[in-house]
Amino acid sequence: MSRYPARAVVDLGAIRSNVRALAAHAPTAQVMAVVKADGYGHGLLPVARAAVDGGATWLGAAQADEALALRADGLTCRVLTWLHAPGVPMEALLHADVDVAVAAPWALDAVVAAARATGRTARVHLKVDTGLGRNGLMPDQLPAVLDAALRAQAEGALQVTGVWSHFAFADEPEHPTVRRQAEVFADAVRLVEGAGATLEVRHLANSAATLTNPSVHYDLVRPGLAIYGLSPVPQLGGPGAYGLTPAMTLEADLATVKRVPGGHGVSYAHAYTTPTDTVLGVVPIGYADGVPRHASGSLPQRPGGPVRVGGRRTAVAGRVCMDQFVVDLGPDARDAAGDRVELFGTGADGGPTAEEWAQAAGTISYEIVTRVGARVPRVYVGERDGGPADDRAGAVAAQSAGGAA
Template sequence: MPRVPHQPRVEIAVDLDVVSANVALLTERVAPAAMMAVVKADGYGHGLVEAARAARRGGAPWLGVATPEEAMALRDAGDDGPLLCWLTTPGDDLAPVVAAGVDVTAYDAREVAVLAEAGAALGRPARVQLKADTGLSRGGATPDDWPDLVAAAVRARDAGHVEVTGTWSHLACADEPDHPANDAQQDVFEAALAVMAEHGLDPGLRHLANSAAALLRPGARYDLVRCGIATYGVDPAPGAHDLAASGLRQAMTVRARVAQVKRIRAGAGVSYGHRWTAPSDTWVALVPAGYGDGVPRHGTNVLEVLLGGRRRPVRGAVCMDQVVVELGPDEADRVEPGAEAVLIGDAATGAPTADEWAAACGTIGYEIVTRMGGWRTVRTHHGEGTGP
């Protein structure tokens, strides 16, 4: 029996022209440093391959991803430009990414040895970037371990198995421009570069700045900046950066169509736990999008959606499949079933932004856009980049 066709419950619409424009703006802003557009985690929820193509059109010479799988997905899609990945684990087969000309990050001497082995097998040097842990205490070599990593890279380079193409680190507090950790980490990074000079190892491209630092800390731009969330028009430093003034625009719009509209009486409890009770008679709309589709449950009673040309509040608990939105007490407040509810979108349209939702939920815009999705949703792409 054929499946019954149906409209998607939730649409995640991505404007690729906006992604390209954001990249072009960032490229101009950070010059003479080069621009790396980070497209990890499925392009922060915008589509890995589509976001990558839009970023290239916007002028990004480099792309960045976390895992080898993401890197190979881009190569399989035809991207052959400079590309860095930085999150490997023991047992990963790195030969394919090395053969594909992907720059792979080494955190320690063990990883240098694995990459050197792949380079030796291929008969040409593996492209390797070294990461220093300057104070984030995440990936990379600490100052105590850094000399061993540099020495291993020198040996592999001298053997002809490795080419060091870059040296980098990551800031913990770039979204807080005045945080003392920023200066401290940059000092540690400079010290790491000095160790490389002592060993006679060219650092290649030096990069430290993420989106927030690229915009707010010009002295941290070095040769290259890595812009992730700013590429998609979400604020990397709320409160410290004026997104609208920068010209960056949110590329993602999430929308759903109203399933039901009804009037409830004063005193009616709404959704699980009756965490909101109608103080008077009012109209409500049922919107078929919930935490199973990426709407944060922390949005209970604090989120807004754009519906019928106005912001309307979410009332009661966010459910797995749906939310209830209050329309208002008057007949004129109601909308019809099938009306479009915009959950997040471009601020210029009047829609709530990912940053607004993040502030309401006590999280960051990164999480809002990246978590949107699921098999019940459909992601559509618009703009010049929708072709192959």
């Protein structure tokens, strides 16, 4: 079997611990672990199982196929899916006992039709656009959709089990829109309950609101990024400030190490030129694997994304290419082909982090982890309560032998 020269090591023990930490931040609410986008790039099913083991009672998946995969894997907790276009396999979702969001009038019609066709009662969460301007019913649409939903509920086609919304500025807790959206949401909840719906859950808080705004925890919080140990409010505090541990470490093996003279151009367009005689290392992972090209390093004074080699930090030198990038290891380097390169990890021991890559690329840590490409094997550690120290070496060795876990 082939061996890929890079891997994303995912600590499932960290996932479990992060869920417990988030539950402690919201002690009056249940926790929905949002596992959309293949578990934010960490792997849908392993992450979902770890999150449930950590205490999550709900799982959230944007797409219907993700929700169905969770059920096919045998997960029996409540599952919500919410981002649908016409043609969504609604009947399959109802057969799988998946809660579905209604964010537009057509979606309610689709739910009712599927319920009548299957003879199953749909569990519906009404999505209200409280100010994000994205998916969801506008407040002035809600009364008519609610009336139609309650008529369908009376015939047994569905049950309105939830009302929810999403913040635009939750990562800026003092932004005036946060309070305004909370007020609009409270009005929507009053309208729905006043019309006779018995709600199981009301949910508004994402990761940032879970950590910073207890007033909007309601019955259920929906952390996504924080499940994976990254801070949604890095300007207020890193993961450690909230009891979180980053779960993914992205690493690769040096492919080529060679000495070059000063003034030597590096990678496409020679955006980086060696300032002196030095040693260059080629890292065989590139933008096809999710390494952001925007994190290229142009000049020695403007380094790119950070990496660690042999216990010391350096950075991308020159343009990130499709399958590789170069690092300047320094004139005294003794590194060799096959040595480990860490792109990002927990940061606990001074190594680079996903947040640092986000800053280097002008983006957010969400994008850094979710963009890690499918050809990079995910290696899972921490499956036992003993933690990753017990099984990391074995899992990585298995991947190196060609059998990625």
